[in-house]
Amino acid sequence: MASHPLDDFYAVIPAGGIGSRLWPLSRAEAPKFLHDLTGSGQTLLRDTWDRLEPLTGRDRIAVVTGRAHRAAVERELPGIADKNVILESEPRDSAAAIGLAAAILVRREPDVVIGSFAADHVIRGTNTFAFAVQQAVAVAREGYICTIGIQPSEASIGFGYIKKADELDVEGAPEAALVERFVEKPDLATAQAYFADRAYLWNAGMFITRADVLLAEIEANEPELHAGLMELAEAWDDRDRRGPVVDRVWPTIKKIAIDYAVAEPAADKGRLAVIPGHFDWDDVGDFASLAKLNSHGGKGELAILGSTARVLADSSSGIVVSQTSRVISLIGVHDIVVVDTPDALLVTTSDNAQRVKGVVDALKLTGRNDVL
Amino acid sequence: MASHPLDDFYAVIPAGGIGSRLWPLSRAEAPKFLHDLTGSGQTLLRDTWDRLEPLTGRDRIAVVTGRAHRAAVERELPGIADKNVILESEPRDSAAAIGLAAAILVRREPDVVIGSFAADHVIRGTNTFAFAVQQAVAVAREGYICTIGIQPSEASIGFGYIKKADELDVEGAPEAALVERFVEKPDLATAQAYFADRAYLWNAGMFITRADVLLAEIEANEPELHAGLMELAEAWDDRDRRGPVVDRVWPTIKKIAIDYAVAEPAADKGRLAVIPGHFDWDDVGDFASLAKLNSHGGKGELAILGSTARVLADSSSGIVVSQTSRVISLIGVHDIVVVDTPDALLVTTSDNAQRVKGVVDALKLTGRNDVL
Known part of the structure; x- marks a missing residue:
């Protein structure tokens, strides 16, 4: 340099x-x-x-x-x-x-x-x-x-x-x-x-x-x-x-x-x-890329993000993002995306990650701005 | 009579x-x-x-x-x-x-x-x-x-x-x-x-x-x-x-x-x-039967249970049980079971409903009795 x-x-x-x-x-x-x-x-x-x-x-x-x-x-x-x-x-x-x-x-x-x-x-x-x-x-x-x-x-x-x-x-x-x-x-x-x-x-x-x-x-x-x-x-x-x-x-x-x-x-x-x-x-554009980023590339892994996360998973893969101290239990769900926040919960799959923006638009349209 | x-x-x-x-x-x-x-x-x-x-x-x-x-x-x-x-x-x-x-x-x-x-x-x-x-x-x-x-x-x-x-x-x-x-x-x-x-x-x-x-x-x-x-x-x-x-x-x-x-x-x-x-x-033995009971028999439906439930679902079926006032958004998840309570969250599928008891056993074994 x-x-x-x-x-x-x-x-x-x-x-x-x-x-x-x-x-x-x-x-x-x-x-x-x-x-x-x-x-x-x-x-x-x-x-x-x-x-x-x-x-x-x-x-x-x-x-x-x-x-x-x-x-x-x-x-x-x-x-x-x-x-x-x-x-x-x-x-x-x-x-x-x-x-x-x-x-x-x-x-x-x-x-x-x-x-x-x-x-x-x-x-x-x-x-x-x-x-x-x-x-x-x-x-x-x-x-x-x-x-x-x-x-x-x-x-x-x-x-x-x-x-x-x-x-x-x-x-x-x-x-x-x-x-x-x-x-x-x-x-x-x-x-x-x-x-x-x-x-x-x-x-x-x-x-x-x-x-x-x-x-x-x-x-x-x-x-x-x-x-x-x-x-x-x-x-x-x-x-x-x-x-x-x-x-x-x-x-x-x-x-x-x-x-x-x-x-x-x-x-x-x-x-x-x-x-x-x-x-x-x-660019971590969606939860699919976030899952990939945090799972060391492994398709069958479950990535967990959140310093207070308490996750109990059985035969599950994908990503859990936890912003609460709730116990989160997953059983037999694959490529799942679970995002747990105090006022809103998202459950989807990696394949649907691009559609999350549509939810935000729908929440706006239906006046639920409290969680946006 | x-x-x-x-x-x-x-x-x-x-x-x-x-x-x-x-x-x-x-x-x-x-x-x-x-x-x-x-x-x-x-x-x-x-x-x-x-x-x-x-x-x-x-x-x-x-x-x-x-x-x-x-x-x-x-x-x-x-x-x-x-x-x-x-x-x-x-x-x-x-x-x-x-x-x-x-x-x-x-x-x-x-x-x-x-x-x-x-x-x-x-x-x-x-x-x-x-x-x-x-x-x-x-x-x-x-x-x-x-x-x-x-x-x-x-x-x-x-x-x-x-x-x-x-x-x-x-x-x-x-x-x-x-x-x-x-x-x-x-x-x-x-x-x-x-x-x-x-x-x-x-x-x-x-x-x-x-x-x-x-x-x-x-x-x-x-x-x-x-x-x-x-x-x-x-x-x-x-x-x-x-x-x-x-x-x-x-x-x-x-x-x-x-x-x-x-x-x-x-x-x-x-x-x-x-x-x-x-x-x-x-006998409503598990969430699969609870889903069925509340969906009028339809396989592609999403049943929602909970008087305060705020659910926004897109192309999803199964059951959501909500005991909170959180917004719950589902996108593209099928036969899903989401049970949202103040201190614990379950995400599974109807096919895995019988395995929920195993989670309870695992929570007991790992000392997380606070959510049992």
């Missing part, structure tokens, strides 16, 4: 999404990033911080989050500087969250390279992760927007893919390549073909780029969004002006994912690079 | 068993007979009382129960006379419970005919039930021990069977027959043969007999048990003597089911009669 100093690097952690597919564990008051989903003893947000801090130092990690989660974020990250907590009035999707951070940081530091890393993903392999980030920073300094694409460990149909194109010749980034295109979640046959062809990487939503390059790309594709973000940033560090400007501008900010506002157009122009990530990564 | 006055008839309700296969709903502090398992709005014990009271009057129904359940029984049955609550120091199985009631009642009323009816079975068809009891009383007056065997509605492998022999010629009991023998729970092929042959009835554990005939049968087969019961009964109605006699004699009382101590030996001697019961009956 001595040969790749990251003095110009700033990490940005968007901590926004609730993670509805993990209801009733994740919910508005306790979104996914505030849970320990690996049994590590700490939240995913804290895990993310701990992974980044050796690369940036504690003063160069910004978190973009909602006002409702400010206290929780500061409790989880006692080392975070006040100026690095960027509060959104309301969620406006990833282009706004990361773009705002870029616009604020570039005013403080014109040459800054930022890297955005979701607050609620799971990564194992700290050194390999760090090496990928170092390479990505080297590529970003050359004016590319650089993503880290995960080298697949199986033919997953649960993730989008990034297809690598030609290698890029950047010092300090031996694995850098251009991105040919993004691909939506494939069917199984396609996923198997992708897995056999090592040019396809999982899109993990990590973007490393000079802040000014990112903003130029937003300006080219979404000029109104860019103008709004610049106006917000210009007033941000002025205690008196921020409030009124936010109140006026925030409601006009367009909701759009960074993939569409930045990454895909940049790929089309040959300005998007990728570093393959050779570490274990999961 | 006017032509068959039942003035000499006394109902006895043994209210003892916990119903371990219905854990965590049924448990030591809240045994099966204290639950509403049909959505009727009242407990099975109360349903039993309400079925018998028109036949006997409120002053001629005795309940044999444990000391721990005295208050609950008196709360459920506010009409019960003090002398009709027969308290067991400790459970000693059905021959002791019914035999003690017989021994106490025969001293009060030498010609009494008693009928024992479990506190925790479900019966639908009050008039048909009453007609069967009237016939059984008529048969009992002739000196037979008479059972009511349920005419099967399907080829069940969950119940024992009674095989009818020759018809008996008793006035007021047109359907009376002798019992040839008892049969243990059969395999499916045998159950199908029994179902095709209308001579096989389900053993529902109902016995109607003169008390003195019952006691003579116990004396013939289990003389020590008989002696103990007579000693208890002799002191029972004497406030000063009952306590010391119970303390001395109760621990010596043999644990044996009335089937073995009375019914099977009586059948061998041609002294056991049977009246076919043409009403719906279920």
Whole structure:
């Protein structure tokens, strides 16, 4: 690392999404990033911080989050500087969250390279992760927007893919390549073909780029969004002006994912690079992946999550998530998902894990917001 | 009914068993007979009382129960006379419970005919039930021990069977027959043969007999048990003597089911009669039968039990029993059994319903008596 100093690097952690597919564990008051989903003893947000801090130092990690989660974020990250907590009035999707951070940081530091890393993903392999980030920073300094694409460990149909194109010749980034295109979640046959062809990487939503390059790309594709973000940033560090400007501008900010506002157009122009990530990564998108993550890959195992869990299982597999001290007994249920919280209980199977979001929608429609 | 006055008839309700296969709903502090398992709005014990009271009057129904359940029984049955609550120091199985009631009642009323009816079975068809009891009383007056065997509605492998022999010629009991023998729970092929042959009835554990005939049968087969019961009964109605006699004699009382101590030996001697019961009956032995009982027979339905239940189900079948106000969400789970209580949760399937008792045993072994 001595040969790749990251003095110009700033990490940005968007901590926004609730993670509805993990209801009733994740919910508005306790979104996914505030849970320990690996049994590590700490939240995913804290895990993310701990992974980044050796690369940036504690003063160069910004978190973009909602006002409702400010206290929780500061409790989880006692080392975070006040100026690095960027509060959104309301969620406006990833282009706004990361773009705002870029616009604020570039005013403080014109040459800054930022890297955005979701607050609620799971990564194992700290050194390999760090090496990928170092390479990505080297590529970003050359004016590319650089993503880290995960080298697949199986033919997953649960993730989008990034297809690598030609290698890029950047010092300090031996694995850098251009991105040919993004691909939506494939069917199984396609996923198997992708897995056999090592040019396809999982899109993990990590973007490393000079802040000014990112903003130029937003300006080219979404000029109104860019103008709004610049106006917000210009007033941000002025205690008196921020409030009124936010109140006026925030409601006009367009909701759009960074993939569409930045990454895909940049790929089309040959300005998007990728570093393959050779570490274990999961976005823990639903209880099926949570079960897999906590069962060491074994299909017939029962994963148990929750420090107070009292589970008595007989011939059962799947996952139990317990947030209570109730005795939970399972008999002869396979690939089951049981999520036990004080006010809501979910019973489903791994195969139905993607349908959990539908329950959340139904609860909203039927007015049972007390458990959302 | 006017032509068959039942003035000499006394109902006895043994209210003892916990119903371990219905854990965590049924448990030591809240045994099966204290639950509403049909959505009727009242407990099975109360349903039993309400079925018998028109036949006997409120002053001629005795309940044999444990000391721990005295208050609950008196709360459920506010009409019960003090002398009709027969308290067991400790459970000693059905021959002791019914035999003690017989021994106490025969001293009060030498010609009494008693009928024992479990506190925790479900019966639908009050008039048909009453007609069967009237016939059984008529048969009992002739000196037979008479059972009511349920005419099967399907080829069940969950119940024992009674095989009818020759018809008996008793006035007021047109359907009376002798019992040839008892049969243990059969395999499916045998159950199908029994179902095709209308001579096989389900053993529902109902016995109607003169008390003195019952006691003579116990004396013939289990003389020590008989002696103990007579000693208890002799002191029972004497406030000063009952306590010391119970303390001395109760621990010596043999644990044996009335089937073995009375019914099977009586059948061998041609002294056991049977009246076919043409009403719906279920002993609700496990959650599979509870699900069936509450789903109107439909296999793809989801039965929901619990006055505070808040269930949101998507493509799911089976049964949810809720004793909490938690939201319970099921997605894509079939023939599932979910029992949600404040301190324990069970998740299993109908096919595994018989294994619930094993959980209770395991909880005992592992010292988790707090939820038993």
